[in-house]
Amino acid sequence: MSPLITLVAQRIALGLLLLLAVSVLIFAGTELLPGDVAASILGQSATPEALANMRRDMGLDEPAVSRYFSWLFSAIQGDLGTALTSGQEISSQIASRLGNTLFLAFWAAVIAVPLAVFLGLLAVRYEGRWPDKAISAVTLASISLPEFFIGYLLIYFVAVKLGWFPSVATIYPSMSLGEKLHAIGLPVAVLVMVVLAHMMRMTRAAILNVMQSAYIETAELKGLNQFKIIWRHAFPNAIAPVVNVVMLNLAYLIVGVVVVEVIFVYPGMGQYLVDHVSKRDVPVVQACGLIFAAVYIGLNLIADVVSIATNPRLRHPK
Amino acid sequence: MSNELKFLSNRVARGLMDRRSFMGRAAAMGVGATAASSLISTAALAAGPIKGGTIKVGVQGGATTDSLDPATAANDTAIQVLRMWGEPLVELGQSGGLEPKVAESFSSSPDAKIWTFKIRSGISFSDGKPVTAEDVLATMKRHAGEESKSGALGIMRGIESMKAEGDNFIVELKTPNADLPYLMTDYHLIVQPDGGVNDPAGAIGTGPYILKDYEMGVRFVFEKNPNYWDSELGHASTVEVLVLNDDTARTSALQSGQVDMINRVPPRVAGLMDRLPNVDVRTTSGPGHYVFIMHCDTAPFDNKDLRLALKYAINREELVEKILFGYGSVGNDTPINGSYPYFSDDLPVHSYDPDKAAYHLKQSGFDGSVLLRTSDNSFPSAPDASALFQQSAKAAGIQLDIKREPNDGYWSEVWNQQPFCTSYWGGRPTQDQMFSTAYLSTADWNDTRFKSESFDDLLLSARAELDDVKRKEMYREMSLILMEDGGLICPMFNDFIDATSNRVAGWETSAGYDLMNSYAPMKMWVAG
Numbered sequence: 001m002s003p004l005i006t007l008v009a010q011r012i013a014l015g016l017l018l019l020l021a022v023s024v025l026i027f028a029g030t031e032l033l034p035g036d037v038a039a040s041i042l043g044q045s046a047t048p049e050a051l052a053n054m055r056r057d058m059g060l061d062e063p064a065v066s067r068y069f070s071w072l073f074s075a076i077q078g079d080l081g082t083a084l085t086s087g088q089e090i091s092s093q094i095a096s097r098l099g100n101t102l103f104l105a106f107w108a109a110v111i112a113v114p115l116a117v118f119l120g121l122l123a124v125r126y127e128g129r130w131p132d133k134a135i136s137a138v139t140l141a142s143i144s145l146p147e148f149f150i151g152y153l154l155i156y157f158v159a160v161k162l163g164w165f166p167s168v169a170t171i172y173p174s175m176s177l178g179e180k181l182h183a184i185g186l187p188v189a190v191l192v193m194v195v196l197a198h199m200m201r202m203t204r205a206a207i208l209n210v211m212q213s214a215y216i217e218t219a220e221l222k223g224l225n226q227f228k229i230i231w232r233h234a235f236p237n238a239i240a241p242v243v244n245v246v247m248l249n250l251a252y253l254i255v256g257v258v259v260v261e262v263i264f265v266y267p268g269m270g271q272y273l274v275d276h277v278s279k280r281d282v283p284v285v286q287a288c289g290l291i292f293a294a295v296y297i298g299l300n301l302i303a304d305v306v307s308i309a310t311n312p313r314l315r316h317p318k
Numbered sequence: 319m320s321n322e323l324k325f326l327s328n329r330v331a332r333g334l335m336d337r338r339s340f341m342g343r344a345a346a347m348g349v350g351a352t353a354a355s356s357l358i359s360t361a362a363l364a365a366g367p368i369k370g371g372t373i374k375v376g377v378q379g380g381a382t383t384d385s386l387d388p389a390t391a392a393n394d395t396a397i398q399v400l401r402m403w404g405e406p407l408v409e410l411g412q413s414g415g416l417e418p419k420v421a422e423s424f425s426s427s428p429d430a431k432i433w434t435f436k437i438r439s440g441i442s443f444s445d446g447k448p449v450t451a452e453d454v455l456a457t458m459k460r461h462a463g464e465e466s467k468s469g470a471l472g473i474m475r476g477i478e479s480m481k482a483e484g485d486n487f488i489v490e491l492k493t494p495n496a497d498l499p500y501l502m503t504d505y506h507l508i509v510q511p512d513g514g515v516n517d518p519a520g521a522i523g524t525g526p527y528i529l530k531d532y533e534m535g536v537r538f539v540f541e542k543n544p545n546y547w548d549s550e551l552g553h554a555s556t557v558e559v560l561v562l563n564d565d566t567a568r569t570s571a572l573q574s575g576q577v578d579m580i581n582r583v584p585p586r587v588a589g590l591m592d593r594l595p596n597v598d599v600r601t602t603s604g605p606g607h608y609v610f611i612m613h614c615d616t617a618p619f620d621n622k623d624l625r626l627a628l629k630y631a632i633n634r635e636e637l638v639e640k641i642l643f644g645y646g647s648v649g650n651d652t653p654i655n656g657s658y659p660y661f662s663d664d665l666p667v668h669s670y671d672p673d674k675a676a677y678h679l680k681q682s683g684f685d686g687s688v689l690l691r692t693s694d695n696s697f698p699s700a701p702d703a704s705a706l707f708q709q710s711a712k713a714a715g716i717q718l719d720i721k722r723e724p725n726d727g728y729w730s731e732v733w734n735q736q737p738f739c740t741s742y743w744g745g746r747p748t749q750d751q752m753f754s755t756a757y758l759s760t761a762d763w764n765d766t767r768f769k770s771e772s773f774d775d776l777l778l779s780a781r782a783e784l785d786d787v788k789r790k791e792m793y794r795e796m797s798l799i800l801m802e803d804g805g806l807i808c809p810m811f812n813d814f815i816d817a818t819s820n821r822v823a824g825w826e827t828s829a830g831y832d833l834m835n836s837y838a839p840m841k842m843w844v845a846g
Contacts, residue, residue, distance in 0.1 A: 085383035086534070093382075096533075152566055159574045167570040168376075168577075170537055170560060265560070265567050267536045275381040275535060278726065 004315055008305050015301045022293040023075070027068050029289075030282050071286070080287040085279050090287050094272070098291065100171065101268035104184055105253035108191035113246055116196050120203025120242075121230055127208065136204075139197035151190050151263040158186060169264040187264040191257065195249040202245040206238035213237075240307035247303035255292040371844030373554040373822060375833070376568050376577035380561035382535035386519035388508040389461060389468035394581060394832065395535075395561050397505050401836040402540045402557060403444070404508030404523030407435050407454065407487070408499050410747055410830045414659060416499055420449060420509045420524055421487070430494040430782055435487045435502075441547045443511050444528045451482035456513025458487075461506060470506035472762050473751070494782035496789075497750045526552030526840050535561050553824070553843035569817070572597060578822045579839070581832040583815040584698070585643040591817055600825055602814040602832065605657045605745020605752070607649055608641070608697040610690065610707065612805040613767040616737040622803060623682035629668050629801075630675035631711040634809040641703045645815055649808035652797035653743060653752050657829065660749055660786070662794040668801060675714035687717035690739065691732050695725040697742040697812075704740060734765045741765065742812075744831070749793045750781050757800060766805030773799050821845060 055061050074081065080090040119139070123132040142150065159167035165185035175183070210216065211234055219229045258270030269288065276284040308315060380395030388400055407421040418424070421435035435454070442448045460466065462474035478492045491498065508514075511522055521529040526548070527540035538559040542552055560577060562568040565584050569591060571577045583591060583599060592599040612619035612628070619625060634648040647655065651668050654661055692704045701722055708718040723732050723739075732739050746752040755761055758777055759769040773796055780792040800806060814832035818825055823845035828834040834841055 083383070086385055155566070155570045155574075160570050163574060166576050167574050168560065168562065168567060172531075172533060172537060174531070262564050263567060265536075265562050265564065265571075267533065271535070272382050275383050279381070279383045281383060 004309065007308055007315075011301055011304050011308075015297045019290075019294060019297050022297070023072060023290055024068070026286055026289040026293070027064075027071065030286055031064055075287070075290060080290075081283040083276070083284050084281045085276070085284075090284055093284075094269070094287060094291065096173075097267065097269050097272045100266065101254055101257070101270070103171075103180070104187060104191070104257070104266060104268060105250065107181065107184065108188045108195070108253050109250055111188065112192040112195050112249070113199065115192070116199035116246075117203050117242065119196075119200045120207065121227070121235070123200070123204045124207045124211065124230055124234075125226055132204075135200065139200050142193040143197035147190055147194050148259050148263055150193055151186070151260060154186050154189060155263070158189075167264070169266045171267065184264075184266070187257075187260050187266055190260055190264075191253055195252065199242070199245050199249055203238070203242050206241040207234045210234040210237045236310065239310045243306045243310075244303045247299040251296045251299045254295050367553045367824060367843040368845065369553050369843070370555050372556040372558065373579070373839050373842065373844060374558045374560060374577040375839045376560050376562040376571050376580040377833075378561075378563055378565075378568060378582045380535045380563070384534050386521050386529075386532075386534075388506050388510070388514070389466065389470070389518060391506060392469060394836075395559070397831070398559055398833070398836045398839075399529075399532075399538050400505055400508055401525065402527040402538075402559070402839070403521050403525040403529050404510070405525050406504065406507045407502045407509065410500075410503050410828075410835060412826060412828050412834075414829045416503070420454065421502075424499055426496075426498070428784075430496045430498070430784060431491050433489045433491070433498050435489075437485050437487060438547065439485065441524055442545060443522050443524055444543055444545075445511065445522050447511050449509065449524055451485055451487045453511055453513060454487040454509055455480055455482040456515060457507065457509050458489075458513070460513045460515055460518075468506055470504045472755070473501045473504055493778060495750070496781060496784055497748045500748045500751065503747060527557055537561065550841075551837070552840045554839070557839045559839070572817055572819055575819060575821070577819075578844075579816065579818040579833060579842070581814070581816050583817050585641075585645045585815060588643065588645060588815050588817075596820050598818050598820065598825070600816045600818060600827075601645055602816070602827055602834075603647060603655075603657060603811065604814050604831065605653075605655060605747075605811070606743065606814070606831075607653060607655075607745065607808050607811045608700070608703070608742050609649075609653075609740070610704075610807040610809070611739060611741055611766050612807070613737040614769070614803075614805040615767040618682075618684050618686075618688065619737055619805060621682045621684060623678045624684050624688075625805060626802075627675045627678035627682060627714070627716060628688070628711070629807055630671045630678065631714040631716050632707050632807060632809050633670040633710040634668075635670070636706060636710070637703055637809045640706060641699050642810055642812055645813040647811050647813075649810050651801045651804065651806055651808050653745065653756070653800075653806065653808060654749055654793070654797055655811050657745070658749050658752070658793075660790040660793045662790060662797070665794065665797060665801065670710060672710075672714035675711070675716065679714065679716055687719050688738060689719045689721055691721045691723050691736050692740040693723045693725050693728045693732070695728055696733070696740040700740040703809075734763065747830070749796075750777070753777050753796060757804070757806075768800070768804050768806075770799060770803060818842070 060067070078091060080094065082088060083090050083093065119135050123135045126132045155167045158164050166183055167186065169183050169187050171180045171183050207230060216229060216234060219233050257268065258274060260266070261268045261270040273285065273288045375398065377395045377398050379393035384393070384396055386399070388404065391397060391400055405419040407419060408416045408424065409419050411417040418438070420438055420441070422438040424433060424435045426433045437449060437451050437454060458474070458480055461468040461470045462477060476491055476493065476495060478490045480490070481488050489498065508523055510520070514520065526543055526546045528543050529538065530541050531539040540557045540559070542555045546552055560571070562571055562577070562580065568580045569583060569587060572580045573594060588599050591597050612625055614620060614625070629651055638644065638646050638648055649655070650665060652665070656663065690704055690707070692700045694701060701720070704720045708720055711718045733741050743756070746755060754777065756763050756765060757768050757773065758764065759774050776792050776796050780789050780796070783789040783792065816833050816838070818838070821844060822842045824842040825838065826834065826841070828837065833839070
C-alpha cells in the first residue's frame with residue numbers, strides 16, 4: 001500500500017478518536033449544568049413524584065456512563081433524539097438549519113477563497129509597492145472592525161439608503177436560487193470581509209517565504225515573467241499553509257457566525273443553538289456541539305491530508 | 319391646502335395614482351414630503367379599506383423553540399400568530415369594552431355567577447367544520463384541566479363548572495365575577511375544533527387568515543380565510559409575519575421597505591424614526607409598567623416606613639424622560655392607570671420628595687444599605703434606571719447598592735425569589751385581573767408578598783359588584799392601600815411604540831397591547 005493512503009487512514013482514525021473525546025467532553029459538560037432535563041421540562045411547579053416519573057421515563061435514573069453510551073450509539077446511527085421544547089426530531093430540524101448555514105458558508109467561501117488567493121498573489125507581485133499596501137490596509141481594516149459593526153454599516157448604506165440588497169436575509173425553501181442569493185447578499189459580504197484578511201495575509205507570507213529560495217532565482221534568471229514564477233513555481237510550494245488557513249476560516253464560516261445570523265435574521269445553526277441554550281434544551285445543545293466539533297475536525301483533517309498530498313517530503317517519509 | 323392636492327391624494331388612496339408621482343406633484347406645489355405623506359394617510363382613511371395585496375409584519379419575541387399550541391403561547395410573535403388564525407369568544411374592543419367574536423352575545427345571571435355565551439351561528443373552522451358549543455366547551459376544558467400547561471390555567475381556576483347546551487356555552491363560577499367576559503379575551507383561549515385535544519398545534523381556527531406555511535422562530539405565511547364572517551377584518555390577501563428579534567434588524571427592515579409594520583421600536587430611536595418621510599411611529603399608552611418590587615414579608619422591607627421612604631426617594635419624571643425618552647407616563651405605586659375601565663384620577667400623588675423620604679427612613683429606624691438586584695432583561699435600560707434611583711435616593715440619605723444579575727436565569731433565580739429587584743408587568747384588561755394576578759394574598763405571582771385582608775375582601779366584593787359607581791370607589795380604595803402599604807414601586811408606565819410604513823393605511827389607536835392589540839395586520843390595508 002502506498003504510504004500516502006496509510007497516512008490518510010491514520011489521520012482519519014485520529015480524527016475519529018478526537019471526535020470521541022469531544023463527545024465525552026460535551027456529555028460531561030451538559031451533565032455538570034445545574035438541574036437535569038426533567039427539572040427543566042417540568043419547571044418550578046415540579047413535584048418530587050412528577051420528577052421521579054419523568055426521570056424514569058427518560059432513563060435518567062441510570063448511571064451517567066451507560067446513558068453516555070446509549071446516547072453515543074444512537075448518535076452514530078443518526079438518531080440525535082427529540083427536542084425537549086418542541087418534541088420534534090432533532091435530526092430533521094437540524095438538517096434544514098445546517099443546510100442554510102452551509103448555503104451561506106458555501107457562497108461566502110466561493111467568493112472569499114479565490115479572492116484572497118488572488119489578492120495574495122497580487123500583493124506578492126507588487127510587494128512593498130502601493131497595490132500591496134492598499135490590499136493590506138483594506139483587508140486589515142475590515143478584519144479589525146467587529147463583524148456586527150460592518151453588518152450595521154452595510155445595512156444602513158446598502159439596504160436602507162441604496163436599497164440594493166434586503167437587510168433581512170430570511171430564506172425559505174420556496175424561494176428560487178436567484179432570490180436566495182439576493183437575500184443573502186449582505187451577510188455574504190460581511191463574512192467575506194471578515195475572513196479575507198487572514199487568508200490573504202497567509203497566502204502572501206507563505207509565497208514570500210518561498211520566493212527567497214534559490215530555485216525561484218533560477219526561474220527569474222531564465223527570464224520568466226514575475227506572475228508566472230509566482231503562480232507556477234512559488235504557489236505550489238506554499239499550498240500547505242494556505243490550505244490550513246483556508247480550512248480554519250471555512251470552519252469559522254460554519255460554526256462561528258451567530259452574530260451575523262442574528263443581525264441579518266438568517267435561519268441558520270447559530271440562532272437555533274442559541275434559542276435552545278436559553279431554554280435548557282440539552283439534547284439539542286449536545287447535538288449541535290457534536291456537529292460543530294465534527295465540522296472542525298473534518299475540515300482540519302482535509303487540511304492535513306492536502307498538505308501531505310502536496311508535499312513530496314511528507315508523502316515519502318524516510 | 320389646495321383642492322388640487324386634495325383631489326390628487328384621493329386618487330392615490332383609491333389606487334389611481336402612484337405615491338411617487340403624487341409626492342412629485344406635491345413638491346412642485348411647494349408641499350414638503352411629511353405634509354404630503356400625511357395627506358395621503360388622511361385620504362386613505364377617508365376612502366376606506368382597499369382589499370388585496372400583501373402585508374408584511376416584523377415582530378419581536380419568537381424563537382425556534384416555540385409551539386403553535388395556543389396553550390403555551392408566551393411571546394409577542396406567538397400572540398400575533400394566534401390572532402391571525404384563531405379567535406377567542408370575545409375580544410377587547412378598539413376603545414375599551416368588549417367585542418363579540420366566536421360568541422355572538424353573552425349575558426349573566428343577576429348575581430354575575432352564571433354566564434351564558436351564545437355561539438355565533440353559521441361560522442366554521444378553517445377545515446370546514448361548523449363551530450359548536452361543544453368545541454368551545456372542549457377548548458375551555460383543555461385549558462382548565464389539572465394537567466394543563468396552559469398559560470390561562472390561573473384565570474380558569476374560578477370556574478366551578480362548564481357545560482354546552484344547544485348554541486350556548488354556560489359557565490358557572492365559584493364566586494360571582496362581573497369581569498368574566500374580560501377573562502375570556504385571554505389570548506390563550508382560542509376556540510379550536512374539539513378543543514384542540516387531538517391536535518393542539520394544528521392551527522385550525524375561525525380567524526380571518528389561514529396558516530399556509532411556517533418555520534418556527536423565522537416566518538409565518540397566512541392567506542385570507544375566504545369564509546371569514548366579519549368583512550371588516552382582514553383586508554390584505556396575504557400576511558407574512560417575520561420574526562425580527564434584533565432591534566436594529568427590525569427598524570432597518572421597516573426603513574428599507576422589507577416589512578410594513580414593526581412592534582417594539584426602541585424608545586431611543588423612536589424620535590429619529592418618526593422624522594423619516596416613509597415611516598410613522600405609533601405610540602399607544604397601555605397598562606404595561608416598569609417596577610421595583612420589594613417583598614413585604616422580608617427584612618428590611620417588612621417595615622412600612624422603609625417602603626414609603628423608598629417610594630418618595632425615586633424621581634419618576636426623570637425616569638420617564640431618561641429611560642422612556644418621554645414615551646410613557648409617571649406611575650404612582652399602583653399598577654392601575656388610565657387604560658383601566660374603573661380608573662380614578664384623583665389619587666394623591668407620590669412625587670420625589672427627599673425630605674419626606676428622609677423622614678420615613680428615620681421613622682423606620684433602619685440603618686444600613688439596601689440591595690437592589692437588576693438585569694438588562696428585567697426591563698429595557700433597567701440598570702440605568704437603578705443607577706438613577708441610587709442617585710435620587712442618596713439625596714434622601716438612603717444608601718442603595720446595586721447588584722447586576724445575568725439575564726440568563728433572572729426570572730427563575732431573582733424575580734419572585736430575591737426581596738428587592740427590578741421587573742416589569744404587561745398589565746391586564748381589568749383591575750380585577752391585575753389585582754388577582756399579583757396582589758391578592760394567595761395570588762400565583764404575588765411578587766411583592768403583599769398580604770392584606772382588607773385588600774382581599776375589597777377585591778372579592780368588587781368582583782361581584784354590578785354597580786359601576788360603587789365598584790370604581792372600591793378599586794380606588796384598593797389602589798390607595800397598595801400605594802400606602804404595598805411593596806410595589808411603580809415609577810412609570812411605558813407606552814407601546816410601533817411603527818408603520820406609509821405603504822399601509824388604517825391605523826387607529828386601540829386598547830390592549832402593541833400593534834393595535836396585534837390586530838394591525840388585519841385592520842390595516844395596503845394603500846399604495
